[in-house]
Amino acid sequence: MKIKINLFLWFVFIGAFTVAIVNLVPAVIHITDVYITLAVKLVLTMIIITFFYNLLFKIPIEKILTRIKGISNGDFDKKIEVKTSSEMNEIANGINALSQEMKNYNSSLEAKVNARTRELMQTREELENQHNALLNLLEDVNEEKEYKESQSKSLLENMGEGIVITEENGKINYVNPAFEKMFGFLRQDLIGKALSDSIKAFDLNGKELSPAQVSDAGVLTAKDQEIKLDMFTKDGSRKVSVVINAAPIKVRDQFKGVIRVVHDISDDISLQRQKDDFFSIASHELRTPLTVISGNLDIVLQGYGKSQLTKDDTELLKDTIEASDRLIHMVNDFLNVSRLDQGRLKYELEPVDATSIVVSAVEQVKPIADNKNIALKVDKPISGVIVDADPGLLREIIINLVGNAMKFTHKGGITVTEKVNNGILEVRVVDTGAGIRKDMQGLLFQRFQQVSERTLAREAGGTGLGLYISREFAKVMNGDLKLELSDLGKGSTFLLTLPIKKDKLKQ
Amino acid sequence: MTKILIIEDEPLVVRMYEKSLRFEKFDVITALNGVEGLEKIKTEKPDLVLLDIMMPQMNGMQVLEEMEKDPELKNIPVIMLTNLSGEHDAELALSKGAVQYWIKKDAKPQELGTRIMEVLSPKSE
Numbered sequence: 001m002k003i004k005i006n007l008f009l010w011f012v013f014i015g016a017f018t019v020a021i022v023n024l025v026p027a028v029i030h031i032t033d034v035y036i037t038l039a040v041k042l043v044l045t046m047i048i049i050t051f052f053y054n055l056l057f058k059i060p061i062e063k064i065l066t067r068i069k070g071i072s073n074g075d076f077d078k079k080i081e082v083k084t085s086s087e088m089n090e091i092a093n094g095i096n097a098l099s100q101e102m103k104n105y106n107s108s109l110e111a112k113v114n115a116r117t118r119e120l121m122q123t124r125e126e127l128e129n130q131h132n133a134l135l136n137l138l139e140d141v142n143e144e145k146e147y148k149e150s151q152s153k154s155l156l157e158n159m160g161e162g163i164v165i166t167e168e169n170g171k172i173n174y175v176n177p178a179f180e181k182m183f184g185f186l187r188q189d190l191i192g193k194a195l196s197d198s199i200k201a202f203d204l205n206g207k208e209l210s211p212a213q214v215s216d217a218g219v220l221t222a223k224d225q226e227i228k229l230d231m232f233t234k235d236g237s238r239k240v241s242v243v244i245n246a247a248p249i250k251v252r253d254q255f256k257g258v259i260r261v262v263h264d265i266s267d268d269i270s271l272q273r274q275k276d277d278f279f280s281i282a283s284h285e286l287r288t289p290l291t292v293i294s295g296n297l298d299i300v301l302q303g304y305g306k307s308q309l310t311k312d313d314t315e316l317l318k319d320t321i322e323a324s325d326r327l328i329h330m331v332n333d334f335l336n337v338s339r340l341d342q343g344r345l346k347y348e349l350e351p352v353d354a355t356s357i358v359v360s361a362v363e364q365v366k367p368i369a370d371n372k373n374i375a376l377k378v379d380k381p382i383s384g385v386i387v388d389a390d391p392g393l394l395r396e397i398i399i400n401l402v403g404n405a406m407k408f409t410h411k412g413g414i415t416v417t418e419k420v421n422n423g424i425l426e427v428r429v430v431d432t433g434a435g436i437r438k439d440m441q442g443l444l445f446q447r448f449q450q451v452s453e454r455t456l457a458r459e460a461g462g463t464g465l466g467l468y469i470s471r472e473f474a475k476v477m478n479g480d481l482k483l484e485l486s487d488l489g490k491g492s493t494f495l496l497t498l499p500i501k502k503d504k505l506k507q
Numbered sequence: 508m509t510k511i512l513i514i515e516d517e518p519l520v521v522r523m524y525e526k527s528l529r530f531e532k533f534d535v536i537t538a539l540n541g542v543e544g545l546e547k548i549k550t551e552k553p554d555l556v557l558l559d560i561m562m563p564q565m566n567g568m569q570v571l572e573e574m575e576k577d578p579e580l581k582n583i584p585v586i587m588l589t590n591l592s593g594e595h596d597a598e599l600a601l602s603k604g605a606v607q608y609w610i611k612k613d614a615k616p617q618e619l620g621t622r623i624m625e626v627l628s629p630k631s632e
Binding site (some may be wrong): 304 | 517519524527530561611616617618
């Protein structure tokens with residue numbers, strides 16, 4: 001409801017009303033005294049003014065002020081009504097509108113704050129979750145680390161191999177129980193001391209290692225070192241044959257010490273020795289009866305037993321002798337292969353006249369060649385050629401080559417030739433025998449030929465090991481052995497090369 | 508007849524060489540160990556001794572050394588019998604006064620007779 005009466009109108013009305021009343025009342029009441037009339041007029045004026053002042057100003061203004069106070073205290077809801085004048089009405093309405101605005105503003109602010117708070121709470125929750133997740137992860141990682149550490153520790157403490165860890169200064173930092181047991185040491189006696197304080201070490205040639213070598217030298221640059229040693233306790237009471245693997249410990253490329261794995265091979269070594277002994281005893285024992293078998297049969301064959309042999313007897317004896325010879329050959333081959341395998345081939349290189357050995361080896365097998373009517377000779381032997389060789393090994397090679405040639409040659413002959421070429425002695429065994437198929441040639445020098453491929457060996461009646469052994473022998477003497485040429489039906493040429501001793505090179 | 512003394516500890520081998528050499532008209536005496544062998548050298552004075560290296564108690568090398576010490580014995584030619592694949596011990600024997608060595612496993616017994624005759628027949632200097 002729009003209030004149409006504004007204050008100006010009220011003032012006009014109040015003025016007129018006051019004048020009217022002030023003049024009327026004394027007239028009506030018949031007051032004659034001038035002064036009383038004046039007093040009455042004053043009082044009436046005062047009353048009228050006060051009344052209309054309260055009505056138009058004081059009461060609305062108080063209402064308005066009260067509301068304003070309320071608003072400033074946060075009460076946005078009340079509404080006031082002032083209908084007495086348009087101005088006051090407008091002020092009241094304005095206050096109401098303001099209050100409403102503030103209420104709205106407040107609400108929207110509150111809503112925003114709530115939303116923000118919710119967001120923040122969510123974020124906080126997420127952060128908390130992440131925090132917890134990280135904590136869990138950390139715990140897991142720690143657990144894992146502890147587990148791994150205890151695994152490592154457990155591994156070191158329980159493994160069968162000895163471990164010695166030394167620091168940069170060479171002092172022992174850690175030894176494991178296995179190492180203690182190996183030598184009969186106690187951990188506490190070793191920690192803080194150099195390894196060489198407690199151990200003496202000798203290499204396989206019997207040479208003692210210096211303390212520096214025992215402790216650290218050489219490991220600094222070596223990536224991986226494996227050394228075989230005999231280690232003794234200082235008082236010499238205990239000896240352990242070991243293989244040591246030493247590796248530097250690097251932390252971010254800085255050298256921090258050495259870790260050594262010490263592997264006790266005393267058992268292995270004694271086992272090896274037993275194996276060797278067995279082999280050598282067995283072969284020795286095998287040889288004697290084999291020699292007697294072959295020898296006695298030969299004696300009977302030669303008629304030394306004074307019996308008259310029939311043709312059949314003779315053939316039987318010959319075959320038996322051949323069989324027994326093969327046995328002898330096999331025993332020798334197996335023995336040689338096992339020795340080569342173990343690196344235990346016994347030989348000694350010395351300056352020898354190669355030709356004299358070649359010639360004597362050829363002479364040794366000549367009787368067999370004569371028996372088979374195969375020509376065998378050494379063609380133009382060169383005298384005075386000195387090589388660094390083991391006479392026994394060289395002899396074996398020649399005998400093997402010539403023997404092979406004889407097995408494959410049924411007519412014609414075998415020729416052994418020599419040639420000096422650029423400081424190398426070339427010995428060739430040339431036969432006019434069956435030759436070797438091209439596709440079989442690669443197998444010649446191998447040890448383990450498949451059964452089907454062994455026809456080569458079987459024809460020859462051998463173990464097939466001879467060429468392998470002969471080549472290994474040649475290599476041991478810094479030479480080589482190979483098939484120079486061969487073809488089916490065209491015979492074969494085997495070439496043995498040996499370096500001539502330099503200071504004895506003859507022009 | 509040429510008298511040959513075989514000192515070898517393996518009876519089978521002894522008998523083998525004995526038969527072979529007897530057929531080749533050698534007079535053969537035998538001893539199965541080094542001690543007995545030395546005695547027989549002194550008592551029988553053989554023309555040549557076939558001496559095995561590997562024998563128990565007293566081995567061939569020791570017998571050889573004893574022979575070299577005795578002026579009566581040192582001139583008797585000795586052929587060492589050996590099965591060792593290394594030629595070193597045999598070479599060593601040669602340096603100690605043996606005349607030759609003979610590898611048992613390698614050759615036939617009847618060749619031994621030939622070798623003995625080679626050793627015994629005077630060589631032209």
